[in-house]
Amino acid sequence: MKNIIIILLLINGTIAHALTIDGDNKYKSQVKKCLKLLSTKARTEYKLVKKHIGVIQQSDRSGMNAWENPPRYLMSDRTAFYSITWCASTIAHDAYHSYLYHKYMPTNNKKPPYEKWGGFNAEKEAIKYQEKVMKKIGSTNHEINYLKKLDGTHGDYNKDGKLDSTDYKKRNW
Secondary structure, three states, X not given: OOEEEEEEEEEOOEEEEEEEEEEOHHHHHHHHHHHHHHHHHOHHHHHHHHHHOOEEEEEOOOEEEOOOOOOEEEEEHHHHOOOHHHHHXXXXXXXXXXXXXXXXXXXXXXXXXXXHHOOHHHHHHHHHHHHHHHXXXXXXXXXXXXXXXXXXXXXXOOOOOOOOHHHHHHOOO
């Protein structure tokens, strides 16, 4: 059974950040450690997380629902428990996707074109951002080198040249 925890970061008695973590106790503990790591070692990037993710939810696969209010990062156990640094960096990675989504949202409040925030080029940008975060938070060389090998196409499971819901359903991360 999943439990929901709401983290309120108070600064001088004022709520500076409210984030909901939806998952079991082990998951919630891991996510809290990752958020603390980001807030202490990658403060600028943590600000982006605070602005662009409102819910982190335990799920069977990882992905960003940037269109939700608040934006929801669905994160698998495989991603969350690989390591604290990997988990923290993926939170920043998906916050960057949410940032791109909101940056390119048309004035009519319709969804922006997927390629602007979730396509191959957006994925490359998010990977570059994640790598910057990894260096700040003390990720292992193994994790950083793995990330450097990605070209943004790793999520195209059916190799049809686009990232879509079919690929998302095939993810194991």
